[in-house]
Amino acid sequence: xxxxxxxxxxxxxxxxxxxxxxxxxxxxxxxxxxxxxxxxxxxxxxxxxxxxxxxxxxxxxxxxxxxxxxxxxxxxxxxxxxxxxxxxxxxxxxxxxxxxxxxxxxxxx
Amino acid sequence: xxxxxxxxxxxxxxxxxxxxxxxxxxxxxxxxxxxxxxxxxxxxxxxxxxxxxxxxxxxxxxxxxxxxxxxxxxxxxxxxxxxxxxxxxxxxxxxxxxxxxxxxxxxxxxxxxx
Numbered sequence: 622x623x624x625x626x627x628x629x630x631x632x633x634x635x636x637x638x639x640x641x642x643x644x645x646x647x648x649x650x651x652x653x654x655x656x657x658x659x660x661x662x663x664x665x666x667x668x669x670x671x672x673x674x675x676x677x678x679x680x681x682x683x684x685x686x687x688x689x690x691x692x693x694x695x696x697x698x699x700x701x702x703x704x705x706x707x708x709x710x711x712x713x714x715x716x717x718x719x720x721x722x723x724x725x726x727x728x729x730x
Numbered sequence: 731x732x733x734x735x736x737x738x739x740x741x742x743x744x745x746x747x748x749x750x751x752x753x754x755x756x757x758x759x760x761x762x763x764x765x766x767x768x769x770x771x772x773x774x775x776x777x778x779x780x781x782x783x784x785x786x787x788x789x790x791x792x793x794x795x796x797x798x799x800x801x802x803x804x805x806x807x808x809x810x811x812x813x814x815x816x817x818x819x820x821x822x823x824x825x826x827x828x829x830x831x832x833x834x835x836x837x838x839x840x841x842x843x844x
Binding site for chain 2: 718721722
């Protein structure tokens with residue numbers, strides 16, 4: 622089967638760095654994506670790692686190790702507006718995207 | 731671009747009634763996905779289409795659910811008859827940038843079945 626595991630909750634203070642891990646068990650995943658969802662909103666695309674290594678986009682970075690079936694999302698210089706749920710997702714080469722259960726990030730002042 | 735457009739935004743219906751959710755994907759996107767989100771089950775993929783053809787409907791919970799994509803700019807998800815356990819937020823998403831990139835979600839339809 623296909624599944625992605627991530628912590629349910631993470632708390633950090635404003636200005637800090639936080640890492641959200643994601644491990645997956647599957648065959649056929651074609652990289653790892655990350656999405657952000659604020660309360661009452663729709664998931665929005667953050668990043669996609671097709672290959673091993675680190676991808677950086679502003680304050681956010683994402684890492685993938687396909688041999689370890691592991692990835693993480695790194696958020697730097699946390700801001701209050703970063704409080705949201707973060708989902709890792711595995712896209713198959715047929716276009717199907719399966720989501721993890723999501724990690725709720727609470728940023729405190 | 732107006733993004734992925736879903737209607738209605740909110741739907742309250744009585745158990746046993748038929749419910750139809752609508753989605754207009756981003757023009758040029760060749761993949762369309764229907765997801766359901768609940769606190770208990772998270773984001774579940776129900777069905778997805780490629781070039782208007784259903785590719786995988788293994789996530790559709792039961793025969794009460796059906797989805798169609800008659801053309802590249804419109805899709806529907808129908809529940810008949812609806813039950814209280816169908817209450818959830820239903821998202822439509824589209825993609826056209828290749829595997830993994832830029833899946834764009836609509837604002838969702840919050841369905842309440844009483």
